[in-house]
Amino acid sequence: MTKIKTHVLCCGGTGCKASASDQIIDEFQNILKEKGLQDEVQVIRTGCFGFCEKGPIVKMLPDNTFYTQVKPTDVRKIVEEHIIKGRKVTDLLYLDPENKQHVSDSKHMGFYKKQLRIALRNCGFINPENIDECISRGGYEGLGKVLSEMTPQQVIDEITKSGLRGRGGAGFPTGVKWGLCAKNKADQKYVVCNADEGDPGAFMDRSIMEGDPHSIIEAMAICGYSIGATKGLVYIRAEYPLAIHRLQVAISQAREYGLLGKDILGSGFDFDIELRYGAGAFVCGEETALIHSMEGKRGEPTFKPPFPAVSGYLEKPTNVNNVETFANVPIIITKGADWFNKIGSEKSKGTKVFALAGQINNVGLIEVPMGTTLREIIYEIGGGIKGGRQFKAVQTGGPSGGCLTTKHLDTAIDYDSLMAAGSMMGSGGMVVMDETSCMVAIAKFYLEFTCEESCGKCSPCRIGNKRMLEILDKITKGNGTMEDLQELRNLAGVIKDTALCGLGQTSPNPVLSTLDNFWDEYVEHVVDKKCRAGVCKQLMHYEINPEKCIGCGACARVCPQEAISGEKKMAHHIDNMKCIKCGACHEKCKFGAIEIK
Amino acid sequence: MANIKISEKNLKTVKEICKSFGNKGGEVINVLHKVQGEFGYLPKEIQEAVAMELNIPVSRVYGIVSFYSFFTMQPKGKYPISVCLGTACYVRGAEKVLDELKRQLKVQVGDTTSDGKFSLNVLRCVGACGLAPVVMIGDKVYGRMTPDKVKDILGEYND
Amino acid sequence: MAKVKSLAELKAMREKLQSNLDLREKSNDPDSMVQVKVAMATCGIAAGAKQVMEHMMEKADEMKLKIVFTQTGCMGYCHAEPTIEVKVPGKDPVVFGHVDNKKADEILSKYVLNNELVEGIIPVNYETIS
């Protein structure tokens, strides 16, 4: 038997799949066969590596070579050069933006250097559709340990001691939550995994489910054992077909191995998991709304108490945790609470996964110890702002969070410090903005989202957010007044104070934080009728700089309104009455002659 | 009460799906997922049939369909276009791409072109943020979109 | 597939399955392990490097040595093919020339295990950049 000498790990996450990673895998297999190397080289489709900006990613093992932005046509070269001749394909290596050097080993890339992968420990490392790979990484040993060596209370104590807090946003201590549910007697209890990741611009949970579905299954069973539940439900977005598929495969494999089902590992403990599909409602991330949705109702939240721990799914005690929270559980059990609570900051233990996106060089999925600063994330991991532009703001916590600015860059990230800064940990979306983003428009963007996603049950959220949006709209159109800014603040405060559910209560955060941190920009919109980022169309117009225009006519040809005129080889002119400010000419002009005024 | 006007074939499909969920009212969302998967959308008579089979009020079914954005009563075009308006795509200019699509297709979001070829929708994050802004046509993902690429990608669907 | 019936069985299963992932596990922290690079350019392969590498991998498994094997391009010692570079943690890499199965065994048992030098070391005359 020939020994396998090389593993080719190919990212099969949604992002990379979208850029043809499937074809790359096929191509590898074909060429390896052609070269007779199919027995020496194993090609594995893994979950997300995190470095989505540079996807599709192909990683060669054991020498840890990290190829980025691989195209199917590059595969032959990798096989012939790297696998057969042992020479690295330099032009596919990651180019360090700082020193313009090619870096071959992911360990030496800024993107990975500061990261610590606990929840993502198996993502991009194992084949998520192969339970054997999971087991050989110690998968299900946590479950084995609790079933054979620990009492349910000991499990709860261990999780409590670890300091793990809910990763879905609010940061409620997980062990305490389990304890509350364990306390309630009932003939049936439920463990629910909240995989309804609705935050626009966040894909942490999806990546975990795609890359390491077994960790979720194992954690849910551990939770079930500790609270006395035999049924688990994963509430997952229907928009995540790949994650659904991987979970289904993983569940059936776990059943086959007896790691789900009756009498797990001979302990007498029964546990099984079913999937429930979300249908596109952000509010269903709120646990009571989620439970209603699973029951086949409109996903409207209800007032707590009663908490789900007392009366949840089908009015039975129910424990709801989010995907990332669960992903931390097995390793806490196997490595111990003491190991875990040494990581992170004073009150926030462990790590947090963020979906880093926006105007940043290294878009992707990252996991850092709690307490890492925003600066470290943006500049060291994220590689700084795209195109060398100026950093302006970073938004965390999605529609529930706020926009932080330069003065917060050295804030250490944990639940409490983000809250204190006027934002929120949220589920982990982190969007970086530069000077091309208008903060009033950003606040409006989030509020539009909230208005669209409000369930409509309580008046402050249903009507209040709509009114705030209308005021913001007025401001971005140049019709705002200083009284409007006053009213915005009052409304935001009242909504925060009176809305029914957590989502309503946090919905004014994007507005409040931008009012706090970017007051000048609001005033500019209101008083000077100016949008410095050139985003608010009514507050800007395009002009052709006759000094720069060479009269090529390219702009006139792309203009959908025929608003640009001019003689050939003479400076052109924009008729602002006709112009719809689509920006097509601005993008087309190679000479920078079309300026935003 | 108004009667349900439905074809025999469609009624049979609905009945089979409902039966596979034990005709339980609590399964209505799962049933609707399956039914929409089958028909592409959820026209009135299909919702009425689902309500009848699950023995729940049709008002509840409609209450659910009109609540969740995943469910639609509009038939999709032959090539459904979805523009991601997640934050990552938004800050990288997704709105301009959307405007251009609206302009070229002469439809609003949620509508289908009169020839039934394209339907235009927005969604929040497909998770390909590295490729932002992203447009999906059917299952195909177009990353790093700009308004001037719109014409070309629509051109791929000239059949 | 039979069901796993106990934690002990699960652990046994892990042991058994682990070798499949060895390659990947090792790559997680290669600097802490002995690394063997086999020069596998045309000349190396012609001189039997492939066969030697396979032999060494088996032998290392037999001896329960945790070694990361990688293939690399021509090291420039074509006169002495097959050549391998061995790097023991905390030490400078050493390159051996004319390695056959017997020499390979010797390298493992003497140099890797006991830090005894073996015949056939080629003086390194440049730094590898990787």
Next chain:
Amino acid sequence: MVKLIIDNRPVEVAEGTTILKAARQAGIHIPTLCYFELAGMNFENKPGGCRVCVVEVEGRRNLAPACATDCMEGMVVHTNSARVLNARRTVVELILSDHPNDCLQCEKNGDCELQALAKRLGIKEIPFKGTQSTYKKDCTLSVERDMDKCVMCRRCETMCNKIQSVGALSAINRGFNAVVSPAFEEHLGDSSCVNCGQCVQVCPVGALTLVDNISDVAKALADPTKTVVVQTAPAVRVALGEEFGMEPGTIVTGKLAAALRRLGFNYVFDTDWSADLTIMEEGTELLGRVKKVLNGEKATLPLFTSCCPGWVSFFEKNFPDMLDYPSTAKSPQQMFGAVAKNFFAKKIGIDRKDMVVVSIMPCLAKKSECAREEFAVNGNRDVDFSLTTRELAHMIKQFNLDLNEMPEEDFDSPLGSSTGAAVIFGATGGVMEAALRTAYEIQTGKTLPRLDFTEVRGLDGVKTATVDFNGLGVNVAVCYGLANARAMMEEVRNGNPRGFHFVEVMACPGGCIGGAGQPYHHGNSDIIRKRMEATYREDAGKPIRKSHENPDIVAIYKEYYGEPCGHLSHEQLHTHYYDRSTKVEVK
């Protein structure tokens, strides 16, 4: 018991008491809007949606809804701090900013809870200008919908689904566009709606109102060619006074007759009279079925009452396989119409076309009932118009009268005399009790030792009893609320395990006294309780308390119908039911 402090006052309440109730106990009235409770009648709507009742609880991050938050030991609550007052005012201003500003023309003007709230908070202007929701207006024969006015309190939805299990209404859409509506925003009339009108009774604003027929009646009264006959239902006389500032539970029978006469009705009759007639027919039908069974023949049991048109519509739509269970006897309103237009018109020598029969009902469904095709002859209805208690009150006021000043007068003869048995039709259990009084005496030939069947009285949603008919145990059940009725029908469909012989069903909470056409009770179940007490008081004070002893009833059988359930009464006093369920039309 838990001790807490509300607005610096110590309060002690039972565990599980909400802040709202604890505050009321301490004389602090926190305003509410969506919250609605019929205490002791199993109806509670507290979605916690309007956020008007928010209060400050020390140590809590945000404000708490008083209606849904339980008191905790040591809690310190502020219901009138600056923070609370600002939040409450802003919330109400927000609600008003999406509400048409047309109070003067609104049906609910003066009865509107939002209007009262705005007045109480002293709101003089609405600082928010913005989009207002607009929806298509819609109406059935009984209910008008103007959802522009909806405040999403969800009371109607709870009523329609939880209490009535009708399921015509549901919240639809979401966010700002969320509203309560029938499926597909189509007509309520095309839905499963049974026109019980309880959605109207609980709506705090003018979103759901009744279809107003005052002008139709006024026109008939003004037409000299028409003889206008009015009948007034049992429940009206114990509630109408409330519209004129009288205490709930005031009996205004005599003043009512006087007022109707002053409005210009030519004959002022009483639905109580036809209620007695109903007992004769329905009681005979019951005994007939029971006898058959006793003789070993096949007969459908239990017999369900059929006086409530909401209930009739409900079983036609939902239980098409069980149409032979309910009594075929028409409701008292329609029996009256049939007698008036057939017997009485002939008696006074006019054509039925020249007679207009108006009914005063506590009910919205009666408006739909009198429009049913089978209750008309060549398009001429037996009952032309049905007004509610509220409409009558309006009409009296429009006609420059005050009920308080009316003298006590009697109804006209012959369709005006009635017994105590007819009076109690207005309360849940009343039809049952009236029927038992008559059926017992007819069946056993003995005089009842005790007239009051207290076991079927009271405000419980479902009551059951076994009545000894001289050795024969008759199992009876009484329920109100169509969800209770649905459960009863399903039980019967599954083999009637409790062996019921006779079941009374009323759609509205508490029976007709809690009807949708009655003065708004705004969730105060004490009002319904007082109307009920008045009903039994009126019964107790009547000289004759058994329907079969009503001399005018005895006379009409002698003179016209022959015998109960005879040929002519079958023709005029009985009806049949139609399968009105949703059916599939295969294309």
